[in-house]
Every structure is written in C-alpha cells, then in structure tokens.
Amino acid sequence: MNKKLISLNRLPVGSFGLVKKLMVEGNIRRRMLDLGLINNTIVEALRESPAGDPIAYEIRGAVIALRSEEASKIFVESIQ
Amino acid sequence: MGLTKQSTGIGALNEMFKVEMESSEDIVVALAGNPNTGKSTVFNSLTGLNQHTGNWPGKTVTNAQGRYSYKDENYILVDLPGTYSLLANSVEEQVARDFICFGNPHATIVVTDATCLERNLNLVLQIMEITDKVVLCVNLMDEARRKKISIDLEKLSKVLGVPVVGTSARSGEGLEELKEVVEGVALGKIKTSPKKIEYNEELQKAVQELSPYIQEKVGNAINSHWLALRLIDGDKTMLDAMYSYLGLEISKEKLLHEKLEDTWENLSKQDITLDSLGDLMVSDIVNTAENISNQVVTIENSVYKNRDRKIDNILTSRAFGIPIMIALLGVIFWITIVGANYPSEMLAEGLFWVEDKLSLAFNNLGTPDWVHGILVLGMYRTLAWVVSVMLPPMAIFFPIFTLLEDLGYLPRIAFNLDHYFKKACAHGKQALTMCMGFGCNAAGVIACRIIDSPRERLIAIITNNFVPCNGRFPILIAMASMFIAGSMGVFNSIAATLSILIAIVSGVIITLVISKMLSKTILKGLPSSFTLELPPYRKPQVGKVIVRSIFDRTLFVLGRAIVVAAPAGLVIWAMANINIGEASLLTHSAQILDPFARLIGLDGFILMAFILGLPANEIVIPILIMSYMSQGAMLELSSLSEMRQLFVDNGWTWLTAVCVMMFSLNHWPCATTLWTIKKETQSWKWTWVSFIVPTITGIIVCFIIAQGAKLLALVL
Numbered sequence: 014m015n016k017k018l019i020s021l022n023r024l025p026v027g028s029f030g031l032v033k034k035l036m037v038e039g040n041i042r043r044r045m046l047d048l049g050l051i052n053n054t055i056v057e058a059l060r061e062s063p064a065g066d067p068i069a070y071e072i073r074g075a076v077i078a079l080r081s082e083e084a085s086k087i088f089v090e091s092i093q
Numbered sequence: 094m095g096l097t098k099q100s101t102g103i104g105a106l107n108e109m110f111k112v113e114m115e116s117s118e119d120i121v122v123a124l125a126g127n128p129n130t131g132k133s134t135v136f137n138s139l140t141g142l143n144q145h146t147g148n149w150p151g152k153t154v155t156n157a158q159g160r161y162s163y164k165d166e167n168y169i170l171v172d173l174p175g176t177y178s179l180l181a182n183s184v185e186e187q188v189a190r191d192f193i194c195f196g197n198p199h200a201t202i203v204v205t206d207a208t209c210l211e212r213n214l215n216l217v218l219q220i221m222e223i224t225d226k227v228v229l230c231v232n233l234m235d236e237a238r239r240k241k242i243s244i245d246l247e248k249l250s251k252v253l254g255v256p257v258v259g260t261s262a263r264s265g266e267g268l269e270e271l272k273e274v275v276e277g278v279a280l281g282k283i284k285t286s287p288k289k290i291e292y293n294e295e296l297q298k299a300v301q302e303l304s305p306y307i308q309e310k311v312g313n314a315i316n317s318h319w320l321a322l323r324l325i326d327g328d329k330t331m332l333d334a335m336y337s338y339l340g341l342e343i344s345k346e347k348l349l350h351e352k353l354e355d356t357w358e359n360l361s362k363q364d365i366t367l368d369s370l371g372d373l374m375v376s377d378i379v380n381t382a383e384n385i386s387n388q389v390v391t392i393e394n395s396v397y398k399n400r401d402r403k404i405d406n407i408l409t410s411r412a413f414g415i416p417i418m419i420a421l422l423g424v425i426f427w428i429t430i431v432g433a434n435y436p437s438e439m440l441a442e443g444l445f446w447v448e449d450k451l452s453l454a455f456n457n458l459g460t461p462d463w464v465h466g467i468l469v470l471g472m473y474r475t476l477a478w479v480v481s482v483m484l485p486p487m488a489i490f491f492p493i494f495t496l497l498e499d500l501g502y503l504p505r506i507a508f509n510l511d512h513y514f515k516k517a518c519a520h521g522k523q524a525l526t527m528c529m530g531f532g533c534n535a536a537g538v539i540a541c542r543i544i545d546s547p548r549e550r551l552i553a554i555i556t557n558n559f560v561p562c563n564g565r566f567p568i569l570i571a572m573a574s575m576f577i578a579g580s581m582g583v584f585n586s587i588a589a590t591l592s593i594l595i596a597i598v599s600g601v602i603i604t605l606v607i608s609k610m611l612s613k614t615i616l617k618g619l620p621s622s623f624t625l626e627l628p629p630y631r632k633p634q635v636g637k638v639i640v641r642s643i644f645d646r647t648l649f650v651l652g653r654a655i656v657v658a659a660p661a662g663l664v665i666w667a668m669a670n671i672n673i674g675e676a677s678l679l680t681h682s683a684q685i686l687d688p689f690a691r692l693i694g695l696d697g698f699i700l701m702a703f704i705l706g707l708p709a710n711e712i713v714i715p716i717l718i719m720s721y722m723s724q725g726a727m728l729e730l731s732s733l734s735e736m737r738q739l740f741v742d743n744g745w746t747w748l749t750a751v752c753v754m755m756f757s758l759n760h761w762p763c764a765t766t767l768w769t770i771k772k773e774t775q776s777w778k779w780t781w782v783s784f785i786v787p788t789i790t791g792i793i794v795c796f797i798i799a800q801g802a803k804l805l806a807l808v809l
Contacts, residue, residue, distance in 0.1 A: 038368060039368075041622045042368065042371065042372075043178075043180055043371060043375070044622065044624065045624075046371070046372060046375035046376070046379070047177055047178040047180065047215065047375065048177075048624065049211075049212065049215070049379050051372070051375065051376040051379050051380070052376065054379075059402070059405075060405060060406070060409060061411070062409060062414070062508050062509055062511060062512060063409065063410065063411045063414040063415055063509050063512075064511075064512030064513070065411075065512070066511075066512050066515070067508065067511050067512070067521070067623065067625070069405075069409075069508065069627055073211050073212055073379075073383070074209050074211055074212060075209055075212045075626060075628075076626065076627040076628075076629075077624055077625065077626055077627070078508050078511070078521075078623075078624070078625040078626075078627060079623070079624055080511070080515060080521075080620075080622075080623040082620070082622070082623075083622055083623065083624065
C-alpha cells in the first residue's frame with residue numbers, strides 16, 4: 014500500500030479513486046463522512062461544471078458536487 | 094426543574110413541540126427522511142388538505158402537521174425537516190433528532206428513495222438507534238422499476254427488524270398498506286426489533302459501561318445506549334437538548350460526569366480521540382448500510398444511470414450548460430407572455446362587465462357617489478386589474494416552473510453557476526433560492542434556509558429581491574411589450590422576451606456584484622463548505638404538477654395579492670379624490686417627488702406608484718394608470734396600445750420604460766417579503782439592510798441609465 018495519494022480535485026474526470034484520508038476537522042468532517050466518504054470508499058470523478066469548479070462525483074450511488082476547497086482536502090488513491 | 098413524571102410525560106413534550114392534539118387519544122406519527130425522497134408527497138397524500146404549517150419553537154425551521162384517520166383512530170402526522178443524518182449538528186438535524194427522541198411519537202415513518210437506498214439507510218439506522226417504533230417506507234418504487242432496480246422488501250424488513258412498505262406516493266400506491274402498518278406499530282400490534290449498528294469493540298464496551306448510569310437518570314423514556322453514544326461523542330447540542338427537555342444537566346450529575354471522563358480517558362489509552370471516535374461511529378453506520386444494501390438491492394442494468402449521465406453531459410457541459418439554461422428561461426417567459434395575453438383580455442372583459450353591472454346596481458339603490466367610488470371604482474377595479482393581469486401569467490409560469498423542479502433540473506442550475514457564486518464569496522445554493530424568488534421573493538427568502546452558513550444565508554436573503562417575482566413580471570412584460578417590442582413591429586413577442594431576459598440576466602449580475610460587496614464589507618468571511626446533491630432525473634407527473642402548482646402557488650400568491658390590493662385600491666382612490674386646493678393629494682405628493690424622480694429617469698407619479706405599491710408590486714401599474722387619469726379612478730382595461738398612448742401623453746419615452754423596468758427590478762422588497770425577512774433573520778437590522786440595499790442599487794442604476802442616455806443624446 015505504498016501508492017501515492019492525490020487530492021480528490023486532481024482525480025481526472027472519468028476515473029476512480031479510493032478514499033484514504035480526510036484532512037478536515039469538526040462539522041465539515043462529519044458532513045463528509047455522512048456523504049459516505051469513509052475509508053476505502055470508491056469515488057468516481059463524474060464531470061466538471063461549466064467553469065471547471067465544482068466537480069461532480071459519484072459517491073455510493075449519489076451524485077454530489079464538491080468545490081475544489083473541499084475536494085482538495087480529501088485524499089484518494091487512484092485506481093484503474 | 095426536577096425530573097418528575099409530569100415534566101417528562103408525552104403531554105408536556107407535545108406542548109413544547111406544539112403538536113396540535115385534539116384529544117389525548119390522538120396518535121402522533123413522525124415523518125422523517127432524506128431530502129428528495131418524495132417525503133412531502135407522502136405527507137400530502139396521507140393528510141390531504143388537513144395541514145397546518147408553522148415554525149419549530151424558537152427555530153426558523155418549518156413544521157408542517159397534518160391529520161388523517163384510519164380505522165376509527167385519529168393520527169397526527171408531524172413532518173420533520175429532510176436530513177441525511179442526525180449527527181452533523183445543523184438546526185434541521187437537531188429538530189428532527191429532538192422530536193424523535195423527546196417528542197415520544199407513537200411511531201416514526203422514515204421515507205427513503207428506492208433508487209438510492211444505500212445512502213438513505215444511513216438515516217434509517219440512526220433513527221432505529223433512538224426508537225424501536227420505526228416503519229420504513231421505501232418510496233419511489235415506480236422510479237426504481239423504471240430504472241430496473243429491484244429491492245427485496247421482505248428481506249430488508251427481516252434484516253432491519255422493522256416493517257417495510259414499498260410505495261409510490263405520487264400515484265398513491267402502497268399508502269393504504271403504510272397506514273395499516275403504522276397502526277400496527279403505533280398500537281403495539283406489530284413488534285419490532287431494530288437491528289443495532291455493530292460498533293467497534295472498544296466503543297461497545299464504553300457504551301455498556303456508561304449506559305446504566307444514564308438509565309438511572311432518564312429511566313426508560315430514552316434509549317440509554319444511544320444516549321451514551323451521544324455523550325461519548327461529546328455532542329454539545331445533545332447536552333443542551335437534555336437540559337431543555339428533561340431538565341438534566343450532565344455536568345451537575347457528579348457520578349455520571351465522572352464516569353464519562355473515565356470513558357474518555359480509557360478510550361484515549363486505546364488511541365481513540367474525539368475526532369477519530371466520530372470517524373469510527375460514522376464508518377460503522379455507513380458500512381452497515383452498504384452491507385444491507387448489497388443484500389437487498391439488485392440493479393439489472395445501468396442503462397438508466399447512463400441516461401442521466403448523458404443528459405447531464407449536455408445540460409451541465411462547458412459549451413452548452415449556461416446557454417441552454419438561459420434559452421430555457423427565455424422559452425418559459427415567451428410561453429408566458431404569449432399565452433397570457435389572450436386569457437388576460439378575456440378575464441378583463443368579464444370582470445369589467447361585472448363592474449358595469451355593479452355600478453348600475455349601486456345607481457339604482459341610490460347610494461352616495463363616494464360609496465360607489467370607494468367600493469367599485471377604487472376597490473373592485475383594482476382587484477379586477479390585479480386578477481386579470483396576474484392570474485394568466487401565474488397560471489402558466491408556475492406549472493412550467495414546477496415541472497422543471499420536479500424533473501430535477503434546478504440543482505443543475507446551482508451546479509452550473511456555483512463558480513460565480515464562489516467568486517462572489519456566496520453559496521451555490523443561492524441559485525436555487527433565486528429560482529424560488531421568480532415565483533415569490535417571500536418564498537425565495539424562506540428557501541434560503543437550505544444554506545447552512547449564516548453569513549451566506551444572509552447574503553442570499555438580502556439579494557433575493559434582485560430576482561423579479563411574479564408580481565413584478567407584469568410590469569416588465571407590460572413595459573417590454575409596449576415600448577420595446579412596440580417600436581420593432583414584427584417579432585413582437587420575441588423582442589419582448591429578449592428584453593425581459595436581458596433584465597433578468599442583469600438582475601443576476603447585480604446579485605453577484607452586491608453579494609461580493611456585502612461579503613467584503615458588512616458580511617465578511619470566507620465561503621463555507623459546499624456540497625450539493627444532483628438527484629437523479631425523474632419523470633414529472635404532469636397532471637399532478639399542474640394541479641399542485643395551481644393550488645399551492647398560484648392561488649396562494651393570488652390570494653395574497655387580492656388581500657393587499659383591495660385596501661390599497663381604497664386608499665389610492667381616496668388619495669386621488671381628496672383635493673387640497675387645486676389638485677388631489679396624489680398629485681401633490683407626486684409633485685414633491687418629481688424633481689428627484691426625473692433624475693433617475695422616472696417621474697413623480699411613477700415613483701409615487703412604486704411607493705404606494707409597497708404592499709404588493711402587482712398594483713404599481715394600476716396605481717400609475719389611476720394617477721394619470723384625470724377622473725381619479727383607474728381606466729377600464731383595454732388594449733395595450735391605449736395604455737401606451739396614455740403613458741406617451743404623460744411624457745414617456747422608451748428610456749422611461751427602461752428605467753421603470755430597472756427600477757422595478759431594483760427597489761425595496763414588498764411588505765410581505767420584508768415581514769418574512771424579519772421573521773427569518775429575527776433582526777430589524779438585516780430587514781433594514783434588505784430594504785436599503787436594493788433601493789440604493791435601483792437609484793444608482795436608473796441614474797446612470799437616465800443621465801447616460803441624455804449625455805449621449807439618445808433621447809431628446
């Protein structure tokens with residue numbers, strides 16, 4: 014498990030990542046966990062909005078848009 | 094306050110939660126669920142028109158309650174705010190949690206989306222931790238079938254240990270069964286044994302140790318295991334809730350407090366801190382949900398998911414996303430303008446025919462002139478105007494708009510525009526509240542509750558008025574058709590639509606600029622966290638949408654307008670007919686305003702009409718016409734060209750029309766909206782800011798347009 018972690022907003026659109034780390038605290042962390050972003054959750058980067066930010070992700074069957082501020086604090090392992 | 098039987102009994106708490114019971118026999122049922130699950134459809138289908146809405150005590154979260162009866166029992170259904178969880182500490186989540194926990198409902202229905210069960214189970218599991226009396230309602234079964242998703246309801250019920258009912262609330266499918274099961278659970282005929290979440294070992298042990306001490310304090314009224322978890326989690330809102338509902342102050346309960354400190358110490362020895370504790374709890378819940386979902390849900394093919402993705406590829410694409418959005422808005426306005434024209438005229442003809450008959454009747458009865466003047470020429474005429482001008486556009490606009498809402502398009506608008514809102518240091522969901530503002534700004538202000546951060550919510554509330562509501566559309570439409578389209582000959586309606594579209598886009602730009610200015614001055618701060626769900630597209634139920642939008646929105650807004658217009662008509666008639674010296678009170682007032690009004694491209698009468706239109710913008714044009722007419726009562730509605738002539742005779746040019754459009758877009762909110770802002774913000778200061786910001790903006794914008802046009806000598 015020495016794969017390099019990248020922040021979620023760097024995950025190319027159309028590819029998948031495995032959630033490994035959340036670099037936030039408190040309520041925002043709770044909210045992210047509540048979205049289902051727990052360890053080893055598969056996330057797909059679905060599409061960019063017209064301006065490139067926010068980006069929509071598929072998380073456990075739901076489509077959720079996150080701004081780069083939030084996505085940059087979620088670290089994932091890119092998977093094929 | 095001691096912990097007595099009375100203070101914890103159902104009666105006392107129902108009083109605190111303002112549950113309107115008619116008798117103590119009434120069965121109280123809570124309705125919980127995620128947003129976008131059709132929870133309100135379930136609520137509406139069960140209770141019909143027996144509803145009543147209010148606010149939760151001390152909180153600005155709506156509280157809808159309704160009644161239904163089933164097999165000789167009366168049920169009170171309490172609609173809880175839609176939430177994804179009960180752990181993340183928003184006001185909505187606290188309200189939902191407190192009611193389930195302390196309101197002691199006889200049963201709790203959790204509504205879930207069949208097409209997205211795993212995500213919904215998160216909330217279900219959390220509620221089952223608090224109460225045993227849970228009925229799971231798996232809604233949107235029709236959508237799931239369409240998307241080839243099948244759910245083994247029987248197995249789900251077995252795994253969860255609570256009854257499960259599949260429904261399609263929109264068509265009424267499954268609702269009878271739901272009532273039957275709710276009866277069973279509420280009366281104890283159906284025994285439930287909810288599956289408990291299996292937490293990690295250390296946590297389980299800590300809970301085991303702590304819960305006896307809790308049970309000693311609170312008895313069996315509240316699940317002590319769950320309460321132990323909340324206390325271990327360090328949930329401060331829970332401490333507050335326990336104090337306000339049970340009168341229990343944990344810090345003063347020495348033994349319990351010490352025990353809690355011990356627990357934390359033990360956990361920290363195991364390397365479990367408060368933050369990682371939260372992670373553990375949520376992870377265990379999410380994993381349990383995933384596990385259950387895998388057992389009961391089978392997706393036969395993912396064609397439908399791909400279809401949603403393909404639609405989004407177009408509607409939110411870089412190239413077409415925003416143009417499609419604007420075009421769609423344009424089409425809606427165009428349909429509204431074209432479609433409203435004819436019925437408007439017919440309504441006016443009918444209503445003014447009635448007026449003639451009324452006048453005749455008054456004449457025959459020999460009533461004094463002034464009574465006839467006030468009642469018929471003042472009140473009735475204003476009413477007739479408002480109804481005939483407003484009803485047709487609303488009856489067309491609202492249903493189309495509700496269709497878009499039903500389809501799931503509105504969150505895509507927020508997605509497309511969020512970047513610009515972020516630049517303005519505001520929240521993307523503000524785009525959604527602006528959409529609601531198209532219907533009614535008061536509704537838009539209420540919709541701002543969906544924004545969690547107080548700072549961004551205030552920005553959204555203050556700027557909501559820059560979206561023209563349905564009361565101001567007629568002004569925009571009338572101006573555009575008379576002065577902009579009129580001078581262009583053919584393609585009238587398209588030119589009118591375009592000019593309205595430009596007005597609205599400029600309203601959006603102004604919103605962003607003002608939002609930015611607010612967040613750099615009186616509402617300083619960084620954008621808060623932003624997560625927005627893009628729910629699956631749904632086939633709208635066209636028939637139901639039309640009925641619902643006419644009853645819920647059109648008639649509501651129209652009713653409000655009528656209530657306001659009738660007394661306003663009376664006052665205006667009086668002002669126009671009471672003479673001081675040579676001229677009427679209205680004329681005198683207008684003359685005072687005139688020099689200032691001319692600076693911003695209007696005239697005294699127009700500004701006066703906007704001021705008198707404070708109760709409701711719908712009456713601005715009627716007042717204006719009444720003021721211009723020498724006889725002091727509104728003229729009978731006839732063709733637009735006659736109206737145009739009246740305005741031109743009073744010195745109007747296209748520039749006046751443009752300034753009227755811009756001023757109607759940017760001026761103080763109507764009285765209802767201001768009152769709503771006061772209620773939502775609980776502050777006169779922010780109500781005042783919401784009044785003055787659009788007003789100053791309007792004056793500046795109109796001044797620039799008027800003086801700019803004169804400088805460039807565009808108008809003689």
